[in-house]
Amino acid sequence: MTDTERWREVFDGGSIEAEKESFQRFAEVFQSIQEATRRKFGWSHPQRTLHAKQTAGIEDARLLIDDDAPARFCQGYVQAGKEFGATVRFSNASAAHLPDASPDLRGVALRVAIPGGGFHDLLMTSFPVSHARNARQFVEFAMIASSGDRATLPERLVEHFGAAETRRMLENIQQGARKSPGLARERFWSRGAYLWGEAGPVRFNLRPWSDDDAKPAEVEPDDLNADFSARLAQGPVTFKLALQSFVDEERTPIEDGAVEWREAVTPSIDIATLVIPGRPSIDAEAAARVDGLAFNPWNAPEGFRPLGNLNRARGAVYSASAALWRK
DSSP states (O other), X not given: OOHHHHOOOOOGGGSHHHHHHHHHHHHHHHHHHHHHHHHHHTOSSOOOSSOOSEEEXXXXXXXXXXXXXXXXXXXXXXXXXXXXXXXXXXXXXXXXXXXXXXXBOEEEEEEEEOTTSOEEEEEEESSSSOSOSSHHHHHHHHHHHTSSOGGGHHHHHHHHHOHHHHHHHHHHHHHHOBOOSOGGGOOEEOOSOEEXXXXXXXXXXXXXXXXXXHSOOSSOOSOHHHXXXXXXXXXXXXXXXXXXXXXXXXXXXXXXXXXXXXXXXXXXXXXXXXXXXXXXXOOHHHHHHHHTOOOOTTOSOGGGOBOSHHHHHHHHHHHHHHHHHTO
């Protein structure tokens, strides 16, 4: 049985066209949330719907494909021994610019410059699964959370989703939202699945590679940018990029973003090293340019396209969000 016989995409509404119509509605909802957030904080213009606060921006990173990268993962531009320039944006997940010491998810957006002048965006967050199973659930949760009294949020969620789903979503968010040990010590996961050429669907993750960064932090930093700058002043920061392969629809589903692809089922296989060069301090002008980039998982070669309902929705939603905050 081939991979394409074992995995499939299921479109909300029964067709690609019907699903795309729903995505346009979701994009409009997120634009309204952007505008509501702008008014709430008195900003002169909207910012990103999520991941609004950049914690570090780097323009001169390098992605080195391992010399011993497994042949099945050497697809398209990803070939053993190749090296590519990369841009990296670290962020807090919140729509607000909260203090870095606040519990939150953290994100990393990696833009790989590929031959021919194109690029490939790899987006990840610091928790292996989404609280939402699909885009519809994500948007409905966001609408409920952004309206009404926060004290009544659990009961309003129960009324809409039921007790079991509400408990699962809130526990997921509570586990994922924590203080950061420092950007160099964070691990990040794609959460959704992606096509990886003829290797089929994968999820990818990024983890600290140097011995110092892999150790637990003695003190959690209050300023993630300053902490990361101090770490870079000591030398390069390195991460390993790894892939997990699709196994079956039950244990590694394509369409359910709330199910973790567990290491015991599909181990992470290293394929590349991300190197962020050391420097006396982070260049503020370069960081500002990084913060102005609109990352999107659909910025990808065809053979590496996103899979699953949540990922398909992100193409439309991220583009609509960027249309507002980049004005």
